[in-house]
Amino acid sequence: MTHTDITTPRDTTAAEVDAIVRGAARAASAWKAAPLAHRAEALEAVADALDAAADRLVPVAQRETHLAEARLRGELRRTTFQLRLFADVVRDGSWLDVRIDHADPDWPMGAPRPDLRRQLEPLGAVLVFAASNFPFAFSVAGGDSASALAAGSAVVVKAHGAHPELSAATTEVVAAALAEAGAPADLFQTVYGTEAGVRALRADEIRAAAFTGSIAGGRALFDIANAREVPIPFFGELGSVNPAFVTRSAANRDVDGIVSGFVASVTGSAGQLCTKPGLLFVPEGSAVLDALAAAGLPEGGPLLNEGIAAGFAASFDRVRGHGGVSALAEGSAGAGPAPALLRTSIDAVLADVHALTAEMFGPAALVVTYADEAQLLEVAARLEGQLTATIVGNDDDEIAPALLAALADRAGRVLWNQWPTGVSVTHAQQHGGPYPATTASATTSVGTAAIERFARPVAYQNVPDALLPATLQEANPLGIPRRVNGERPA
Amino acid sequence: MTHTDITTPRDTTAAEVDAIVRGAARAASAWKAAPLAHRAEALEAVADALDAAADRLVPVAQRETHLAEARLRGELRRTTFQLRLFADVVRDGSWLDVRIDHADPDWPMGAPRPDLRRQLEPLGAVLVFAASNFPFAFSVAGGDSASALAAGSAVVVKAHGAHPELSAATTEVVAAALAEAGAPADLFQTVYGTEAGVRALRADEIRAAAFTGSIAGGRALFDIANAREVPIPFFGELGSVNPAFVTRSAANRDVDGIVSGFVASVTGSAGQLCTKPGLLFVPEGSAVLDALAAAGLPEGGPLLNEGIAAGFAASFDRVRGHGGVSALAEGSAGAGPAPALLRTSIDAVLADVHALTAEMFGPAALVVTYADEAQLLEVAARLEGQLTATIVGNDDDEIAPALLAALADRAGRVLWNQWPTGVSVTHAQQHGGPYPATTASATTSVGTAAIERFARPVAYQNVPDALLPATLQEANPLGIPRRVNGERPA
Numbered sequence: 001m002t003h004t005d006i007t008t009p010r011d012t013t014a015a016e017v018d019a020i021v022r023g024a025a026r027a028a029s030a031w032k033a034a035p036l037a038h039r040a041e042a043l044e045a046v047a048d049a050l051d052a053a054a055d056r057l058v059p060v061a062q063r064e065t066h067l068a069e070a071r072l073r074g075e076l077r078r079t080t081f082q083l084r085l086f087a088d089v090v091r092d093g094s095w096l097d098v099r100i101d102h103a104d105p106d107w108p109m110g111a112p113r114p115d116l117r118r119q120l121e122p123l124g125a126v127l128v129f130a131a132s133n134f135p136f137a138f139s140v141a142g143g144d145s146a147s148a149l150a151a152g153s154a155v156v157v158k159a160h161g162a163h164p165e166l167s168a169a170t171t172e173v174v175a176a177a178l179a180e181a182g183a184p185a186d187l188f189q190t191v192y193g194t195e196a197g198v199r200a201l202r203a204d205e206i207r208a209a210a211f212t213g214s215i216a217g218g219r220a221l222f223d224i225a226n227a228r229e230v231p232i233p234f235f236g237e238l239g240s241v242n243p244a245f246v247t248r249s250a251a252n253r254d255v256d257g258i259v260s261g262f263v264a265s266v267t268g269s270a271g272q273l274c275t276k277p278g279l280l281f282v283p284e285g286s287a288v289l290d291a292l293a294a295a296g297l298p299e300g301g302p303l304l305n306e307g308i309a310a311g312f313a314a315s316f317d318r319v320r321g322h323g324g325v326s327a328l329a330e331g332s333a334g335a336g337p338a339p340a341l342l343r344t345s346i347d348a349v350l351a352d353v354h355a356l357t358a359e360m361f362g363p364a365a366l367v368v369t370y371a372d373e374a375q376l377l378e379v380a381a382r383l384e385g386q387l388t389a390t391i392v393g394n395d396d397d398e399i400a401p402a403l404l405a406a407l408a409d410r411a412g413r414v415l416w417n418q419w420p421t422g423v424s425v426t427h428a429q430q431h432g433g434p435y436p437a438t439t440a441s442a443t444t445s446v447g448t449a450a451i452e453r454f455a456r457p458v459a460y461q462n463v464p465d466a467l468l469p470a471t472l473q474e475a476n477p478l479g480i481p482r483r484v485n486g487e488r489p490a
Numbered sequence: 491m492t493h494t495d496i497t498t499p500r501d502t503t504a505a506e507v508d509a510i511v512r513g514a515a516r517a518a519s520a521w522k523a524a525p526l527a528h529r530a531e532a533l534e535a536v537a538d539a540l541d542a543a544a545d546r547l548v549p550v551a552q553r554e555t556h557l558a559e560a561r562l563r564g565e566l567r568r569t570t571f572q573l574r575l576f577a578d579v580v581r582d583g584s585w586l587d588v589r590i591d592h593a594d595p596d597w598p599m600g601a602p603r604p605d606l607r608r609q610l611e612p613l614g615a616v617l618v619f620a621a622s623n624f625p626f627a628f629s630v631a632g633g634d635s636a637s638a639l640a641a642g643s644a645v646v647v648k649a650h651g652a653h654p655e656l657s658a659a660t661t662e663v664v665a666a667a668l669a670e671a672g673a674p675a676d677l678f679q680t681v682y683g684t685e686a687g688v689r690a691l692r693a694d695e696i697r698a699a700a701f702t703g704s705i706a707g708g709r710a711l712f713d714i715a716n717a718r719e720v721p722i723p724f725f726g727e728l729g730s731v732n733p734a735f736v737t738r739s740a741a742n743r744d745v746d747g748i749v750s751g752f753v754a755s756v757t758g759s760a761g762q763l764c765t766k767p768g769l770l771f772v773p774e775g776s777a778v779l780d781a782l783a784a785a786g787l788p789e790g791g792p793l794l795n796e797g798i799a800a801g802f803a804a805s806f807d808r809v810r811g812h813g814g815v816s817a818l819a820e821g822s823a824g825a826g827p828a829p830a831l832l833r834t835s836i837d838a839v840l841a842d843v844h845a846l847t848a849e850m851f852g853p854a855a856l857v858v859t860y861a862d863e864a865q866l867l868e869v870a871a872r873l874e875g876q877l878t879a880t881i882v883g884n885d886d887d888e889i890a891p892a893l894l895a896a897l898a899d900r901a902g903r904v905l906w907n908q909w910p911t912g913v914s915v916t917h918a919q920q921h922g923g924p925y926p927a928t929t930a931s932a933t934t935s936v937g938t939a940a941i942e943r944f945a946r947p948v949a950y951q952n953v954p955d956a957l958l959p960a961t962l963q964e965a966n967p968l969g970i971p972r973r974v975n976g977e978r979p980a
Contacts, residue, residue, distance in 0.1 A: 033895070074600050081599060094978060099918035099939075107914070109571060110564050114908055116918035118939075121898060207924075226716040230875070230925045233932065385720070395954045404957055405523070408611060408948050415951040418604055424597070427976045428589035428606035430949035434697075435720045442723065442946045448976075449589075449608075449947065456932045457939065458898050459920035461905040464885045467894055481978055486917045486938075488584060488971055488979070 009159070009168045011193030017200050020156055023186030024125035025205040028154035030184035032122045035470070036478065040087035042181040043150060047083035049177035050076065050141060050170070057169055061135045064163040066302040066335075071269065072136065079136040082143055082425050086150035089448045093480035096120050096471055097457070100484045115462050117472040120455035122152030124207040127200050129221065131212035132162040132304050133272045139163065140170040140190060143425070143446055144210040144235075149188070151454035156206065157190040158197035162305040167192070201225060208233045208454060210445065212274070214311070215239040215359075215436050222439045235453050236439035237432065239359045242420050243279040243383065244390035245376050245407075247397045250417075251286035258392055259291045262365075263298075265419035267331075267339045270301040271363035272308065275388050275420040275431075278360055281346065281376060284369045289328075289343075292367055297331030297339040303362060312337065312362030319366060322355060324348035328367055339363035346370040346379060353382050373399045380406035385434025385441065388413045388420035410434060412441065499649070499658045501683030507690050510646055513676030514615035515695040518644035520674035522612045525960070526968065530577035532671040533640060537573035539667035540566065540631060540660070547659055551625045554653040556792040556825075561759065562626070569626040572633055572915050576640035579938045583970035586610050586961055587947070590974045605952050607962040610945035612642030614697040617690050619711065621702035622652040622794050623762045629653065630660040630680060633915070633936055634700040634725075639678070641944035646696065647680040648687035652795040657682070691715060698723045698944060702764070702935065704801070705729040705849075705926050712929045725943050726929035727922070729849045732910050733769040733873065734880035735866050735897075737887045740907075741776035748882055749781045752855075753788075755909035757821075757829045760791040761853035762798065765878050765910040765921075768850055771836065771866060774859045779818075779833075782857055787821030787829040793852060802827060802852030809856060812845060814838035818857050829853035836860040836869060843872050863889045870896035875924025875931065878903045878910035900924060902931065 012020070031039070050057070054076055061072045089095055096119040107113035126148050131138040138144070140157050148155050159167035171190040178187055191200055201209055201224050209225055209232060211218050218238040225234035246258060265277050282288045303309040319325055320342055328343035346368050349356045356366065370376060380389075380403060389407035393400050393416065407414050412433030423431050429447030432438045438445075443453045465473050471480050481489035502510070521529070540547070544566055551562045579585055586609040597603035616638050621628040628634070630647050638645050649657035661680040668677055681690055691699055691714050699715055699722060701708050708728040715724035736748060755767050772778045793799040809815055810832055818833035836858050839846045846856065860866060870879075870893060879897035883890050883906065897904050902923030913921050919937030922928045928935075933943045955963050961970050971979035 029895075029899075032899075078599055088976075092978070094973070097939075101914075101916040101918040109568055109914065111912050111914070113914050113916060116914070116916055118918040118920050124899070222721070223716070226713070231712070231929065233930075395956065400957055404953070405519075408950075409519075409522075409614070412947065413949040413951060414953065416953040416957070418952045422601050424591075424599065424601070424603050424606070426591040426603060426606055427973055428591040428608040428949055430608050430947045432947070434946075439721065440723075442942075444947060447608075449587075452932075456924075457902065457920045457922070457934060459903040459918055460898075461903060462908045463894070463904065463906040466885065467890055467906070483584070483917055486578075488582070 008164045009192045012191040012196035014199055017191055017196050018203070020189045020191060021125060021200055021203040021205040024154040024156050024189060027184040027187040028122065028124040031154055031187055032152045036090050036093060038182070039150065039152060040090040042178055042183045043083045043087040043090065043146065045181040046141065046174050046177045047080035049173050051080050053173045057166060060166045060169055061163065064166050065135050065304055067135070067269070075134060075136045078425060079141055082137070083146045085425060085448060086146050086451065089451060090150050093471065093478060095448070095451050096480060098471055098480055098482040100472065100482055102485055116459050117468065118457055118459040119469065119471055120452065121458045123454050123456060125154040125156060125205050126454055127156050127158060127206045127209040129158045129197060129209065129211040129213065130160040130167065132160045132308065135163045135166050138212050140167050141174050143450055147450040148454040151451045153454040154187050156200055158200060159190050159192050164192060198224060202228060204230070206232065208235065210453065211236040212445065213238070218439065233453070234439055235443055235445065237274065237445055238436045238438065240274060240387035240433065240437040241278040241357050241359045242275050242386060242388045242390070243281065243357070244277045244392065245281045245403060246283070246288060247391065247393040247399060248283045248373055249394045249397055250392045251283050251288045253394070255287045255291050258288055259295050261419050263295055265421045266365045267298050267363045268421055270303055270336055271339070272304055272361060273421045275423060277390060277420055278365045279357060280365060280367045281370055281379070282367060284371050289367065289369060292341055293328050295329055297329055297341070299332050299334035300336040300338045300363060302335040303337070308361060309337065312360060315358060315360040316340070316362065316364050319356065319358065319360060322352070325366070337362060342366045344368055346375045349379060350375070357383060377402055377406055380410060383410045385437040386411040387431060387433045387437045388415060390415040390420055392417055412437065412444070498654050499682045502681040502686035504689055507681055507686050508693070510679045510681060511615060511690055511693040511695040514644040514646050514679060517674040517677040518612065518614045521644055521677055522642045526580050526583060528672070529640065529642060530580040532668055532673045533573045533577040533580070533636065535671040536631065536664050536667045537570035539663050541570050543663045547656060550656045550659055551653065554656050555625050555794050557625070557759070565624060565626045568915060569631055572627070573636045575915060575938060576636050576941065579941060580640050583961065583968060585941050586970060588961055588970055588972040590962065590972055592975055606949050607958065608947055608949040609959070609961055610942065611948045613944050613946060615644040615646060615695050616944055617646050617648060617696045617699040619648045619687060619699065619701040619703065620650040620657065622650045622798065623759070625653045625656050628702050630657050631664050633940055637940040638944040641941045643944040644677050646690055648690060649680050649682050654682060688714065692718060694720070696722065698725065700935065700943065701726040703728070708929065724929055725933055725935065727764065727935055728926045728928065730764060730877035730923065730927040731768040731847050731849050732765050732876060732878045732880070733771065733847070734767040734882060735771045735893060736773070736778060737881065737883040737889060738773045738863055739884045739887055740882045741773050741778045743884070745777045745781050748778055749785050751909050753785055755911045756855045757788050757853045758911055760793055760826055761829070762794055762851060763911045765913060767880060767910055768855045769847060770855060770857045771860055771869070772857060774861050779857065779859060782831055783818050785819055787819055787831070789822050789824035790826040790828045790853060792825040793827070798851060799827065802850060805848060805850040806830070806852065806854050809846065809848065809850060812842070815856070827852060832856045834858055836865045839869060840865070847873060867892055867896055870900060873900045875927040876901040877921060877923045877927045878905060880905040880910055882907055902927065902934070
């Protein structure tokens with residue numbers, strides 16, 4: 001079979017969606033029962049297949065997303081790294097959170113304590129809404145799909161309309177690799193079109209959904225998920241302005257470093273990153289402000305698609321037109337809109353927090369001057385939920401402890417003297433935060449803890465050893481870390 | 491101060507609710523910063539104070555709930571055991587799920603890996619809707635409050651209207667013990683009245699809610715929590731019929747044991763337990779069926795209140811009046827409705843699963859005869875979500891593996907040859923399950939994992955050691971188990 005004739009897939013029909021979710025539910029039952037080692041090998045097979053298909057997939061991604069080849073090849077490497085990392089996680093088994101309490105006839109609670117064994121088990125068939133801005137890492141074979149497959153769930157992807165051909169080609173690679181690795185049929189399928197996505201979200205067979213996108217779109221889907229007769233978890237990552245705060249002492253330290261780091265973080269990938277720092281607080285009269293005004297902003301690159309370009313223009317115009325907001329610096333329009341920095345005062349922000357901390361998804365940010373560091377605490381306490389919040393400071397800044405605490409209360413990740421773009425896929429990563437950053441702040445969509453979203457705990461009481469899952473059997477044949485009678489795993 | 495003049499509290503006004511949630515939010519900030527050891531000591535102080543107040547609280551509970559003294563004293567012991575267990579959990583620190591990834595300049599992903607440190611942090615102020623059927627263990631000072639305080643959150647309780655005086659007296663004991671232990675003011679407060687509960691649920695300051703009660707009431711509150719401008723997690727335990735399945739081989743084994751165990755589990759606490767087995771599947775023509783028909787059911791005890799009595803009567807009449815349902819056994823009405831067993835066939839259940847697997851909250855159950863064990867798998871696959879599901883079987887029953895797997899897919903706890911009532915408070919307990927058993931099947935409301943509901947992960951990137959929470963500092967001063975660079979905790 002050759003792959004030279006990739007064509008744009010048509011929208012999936014209602015009847016097709018119904019058949020797809022039924023198939024996914026059947027596949028989920030079989031996949032749930034697959035040994036952990038088999039699950040891990042299948043994830044690695046998918047990673048190998050995607051790496052092998054890079055020369056075919058990357059040109060399609062370039063054409064559909066306008067992203068540069070080097071960025072896309074790096075993103076594909078991240079995607080396959082992520083699949084292999086989840087394979088390691090699956091084998092390690094810590095994420096199952098196995099707890100075993102042996103029967104205790106002398107339990108002080110009046111009745112004997114029964115034998116109880118608890119672990120996380122896969123949810124079943126889940127739905128993944130792909131994002132537009134990472135056509136590999138947050139799309140068909142991205143983190144949501146990888147973590148759901150790792151958890152033992154079956155995946156239905158709703159492809160993003162901005163890169164349909166890449167979605168079809170990626171689905172073909174993933175599904176073929178899974179089939180080759182002996183995974184059940186229909187374990188991984190993709191639907192196309194808004195109506196198909198909504199129909200799948202309402203289907204009885206779908207037991208959770210993950211989403212990365214806009215606040216408006218995400219909230220609409222969240223509402224559908226909750227209005228179902230049987231509501232399902234909706235892991236939505238919606239919007240974040242990712243404020244950054246330069247303390248007074250830091251603003252006198254490394255002006256060039258702050259300016260170049262901030263501008264690169266704002267304009268990289270044409271500002272289309274969910275962790276782009278869209279707000280920067282700097283002291284009034286500081287050299288940072290002058291340097292930002294004088295900074296040469298790069299030429300504008302093309303945005304991902306017309307919808308994003310229109311959304312960026314509208315959100316930029318709203319902030320730009322707000323009373324008290326003026327232009328600070330502007331690059332030149334190239335193949336896309338000119339990168340721009342706007343400027344306002346902290347009093348203006350405090351007077352209209354919602355409007356002036358709104359996300360502008362594109363190459364722009366609002367620089368806010370403050371007179372008194374105490375005002376930073378006032379802003380921090382009133383921020384909407386954020387994926388990230390950043391402090392540029394010195395260790396002995398008097399404001400640092402209180403500002404860190406206030407930001408940890410409003411964000412999922414707090415950074416010190418680094419910029420928030422570039423979300424590394426690691427064990428300790430947290431990519432999530434209070435609403436509207438996400439609809440499920442107790443979870444992450446990046447990093448190994450993302451696997452927990454697609455599983456739920458089940459306890460077995462007094463079940464004979466031979467009938468227990470291997471992970472719960474007394475002899476611990478897989479060597480999984482387990483908490484036994486409350487003792488930490490050995 | 492004497493406690494002889496306990497009076498029924500009036501409904502909390504809107505202005506009072508607003509002040510209470512503001513106070514809770516302030517208290518939450520302070521409590522979050524309290525050292526783990528301090529938090530643990532405060533929980534133990536509350537347990538000690540409740541134990542010391544038993545002779546005062548239990549008579550109030552008896553009068554308001556009609557539950558027997560021995561049952562109430564046992565329940566209070568369970569409640570204080572639970573508080574002390576959470577103190578141990580807080581000190582152990584495993585639940586923080588601390589993960590540390592050191593900076594790695596040679597990270598293979600194109601950019602260096604930053605230093606990342608992640609742990610669970612308290613949500614803030616949370617709302618607990620108390621239940622009526624456990625006036626201690628699932629009420630003011632019950633598992634939800636204990637786990638929220640343990641997590642470092644502040645608690646506002648919405649008292650259950652069925653035991654208002656006990657609620658007020660318990661609140662007084664808990665708040666005084668917390669104050670004595672040096673906890674912040676307003677850490678633990680109670681509101682009274684339906685409107686006050688809804689107003690608190692809608693308050694910006696409230697960041698999560700927990701509930702134990704009916705499907706109708708729970709769903710209404712769940713919908714309110716999700717419709718907020720900023721939606722919050724709603725941990726609702728709503729309803730469950732807790733099916734039990736007697737295999738063909740087991741039905742010929744210990745007829746008396748099965749019958750006495752089942753009847754005790756159905757009629758204990760007048761059937762007002764969320765894990766009461768309300769459905770029993772037995773083979774056609776088995777001796778179990780005859781023995782159940784001949785079983786002497788106990789005299790009916792008083793139900794908790796008139797609302798529950800009316801709800802029980804209505805749900806019982808609906809099932810009793812269903813085509814194909816007949817009476818199997820009936821006790822005598824005493825101070826409450828007569829315990830009763832109804833009977834139908836598995837074909838009738840399969841023809842109307844929703845109606846015939848509906849919960850009857852009181853001393854009744856439906857006994858279902860089956861011809862073919864394969865029909866049990868058909869029923870299991872079509873069950874709504876359950877807190878528990880039980881198999882009475884023999885280890886070598888051919889049906890056992892498939893039936894266990896099917897029930898694990900539909901329930902939070904699966905039991906073998908034990909009955910589901912009596913939910914032990916342990917590390918491996920799971921009290922939760924797919925909707926409508928709960929609105930959040932990834933969580934538990936009993937057992938040590940319940941603490942996780944009231945916290946969310948926060949990652950610190952590149953933050954100087956002296957500015958990190960103690961639990962994340964490099965030297966690990968508290969000796970918390972931590973996953974470092976992906977390695978299992980030592």
